[in-house]
Amino acid sequence: MSEKRPRSFYVLAAVFALFVLFLYGPVITILILSFQGPQGGLTFPMNGFSVHWFEQLWQGAGLVDISIGLWNSLKLGLLVMVLTVVFSVMAGLAFRRRFRGSTLLFYTAIASLIMPSIIVSLGIALEFHIVDDTVMKIADAYDVEWLYDNYQTATGLFTSGLGAHLSWTLPFGLLIMFAVFNRFDKSYEEAARDLGATSWQTIRHVVLPMVAPSVVGVALFGFTLSWDELPRSSQAMGAANTLPIQLQALTTTVTTPMIYALGTVTTAISLLVIATALTTVFIVQKRRRRHGSDAGQGVV
Structure with missing residues (x-):
């Protein structure tokens, strides 16, 4: 006889469902x-079912060219993802041993998490305005x-915008x-060195494969946080729009409903990145299990 579930189970299940x-x-x-018919509005009830608004979105009818913002966000997100992975892995390796100033450096690196995002964005924009003023004074x-003729501003997608997004993803x-x-x-690294592996070979063939799932997680954080970031982009992008x-x-x-289609x-792009x-x-993980099984059979 199975034990009857208490009433609290159904209450908590209902709360979780809500x-x-x-x-x-x-x-x-x-x-x-987003699948409203051509005469549909922004609210229910739906007036037909079609992909009309996706077609309108693709044609750019009645909207600014959102493909520019989409492409900017994609390029910036991919670059932020790569830099976040590289810096995070390097910092993780470096902080395995304590060094002078490590605690201060750690708290400095994550301090931007407790700062209001709009303030961080404004501060970065002001920094780059100072750079512009300095260049003009020079x-x-x-x-x-040639500075008068060619220089416009240091603020941009891959300068101040990149810095603003990294201040969010890196922590x-x-x-x-x-x-x-x-x-x-x-002990895995020690075993590799005992077998004659160099430091680089140990990192490449032992450390990185073991932490690979976490590295993928960092990459996912880097891209998705950059992809939909608004407050830190609002003041720091210059003329480029994400x-x-x-x-x-x-x-x-x-x-x-074109805005819903967008x-x-x-x-869908975010879900595709997560699925990837x-x-x-x-x-x-499958390759790791297969290699472990092959190694075990070789020992036997």
């Missing part, structure tokens, strides 16, 4: 409304004409890699 609905309800609503002092990557390396068993900035502007001007497309990361982790 919580999940609260989290994903808006996404589901936007997904449904041009005035030394009468450098998460660092915390993940610090946690991973704090639990890492150094997709979240364009979306914010469109919410005040677009009165058709939201569905961007959500999970697939990569699955492949890495």
Whole structure:
């Protein structure tokens, strides 16, 4: 006889269901409304079912060219992802041993998490404005004409924008890699060195394969956090607009389900990145199990 579930189980299950609905309800609503018919509006009930608004989005009818913002966000997100992985892994390796100033450096690296994002963005923008003023003063002092003719601003997608996004993604990557390396068993590295492996070979063939799932997680954090970041982009991008900035502007001007279609497309891209990361982790773990099985058979 199975034990009957207490009433508290059903109460907690209902609360959890409401919580999940609260989290994903808006996404589901936007997904449904993006398939409104040509005469559909921004609210329920739906007026037909079609992909009309996706076609309009693709043609750019009635909107600014969102492909520019999409492409900017994609390029910036991929670069942020790569840099976040590289810096996080290097920092994780470096912090395995204490060194002078390590504690101060650690708290400095994660301090941006507790700062309001809009303030960080404004501070970065002001820093680059100071750079612009300094360059202009140098041009005035030394009468450098090519600076007057060619220099516009240091603020841009891959300068101030990149710095703003890294100030958001790097702390998460660092915390993940610090946690991973704090639990890492150094005996594997010692065994590799006993077998004649160099330091680089040990990192490449022993350390990195073992922490690969966590590295994929850092990459996922890096891209997704950059992909939908708005507050830190608002003041630091200069003339370049990312997709979240364009979306914010469109919410005040677009009165058709085309904005929902755009939201569905961007959500689909995020889900695709997540699926790619999970697939990569699955492949890495499968290869690791296969290599372990082959090694065990070789020993036998």
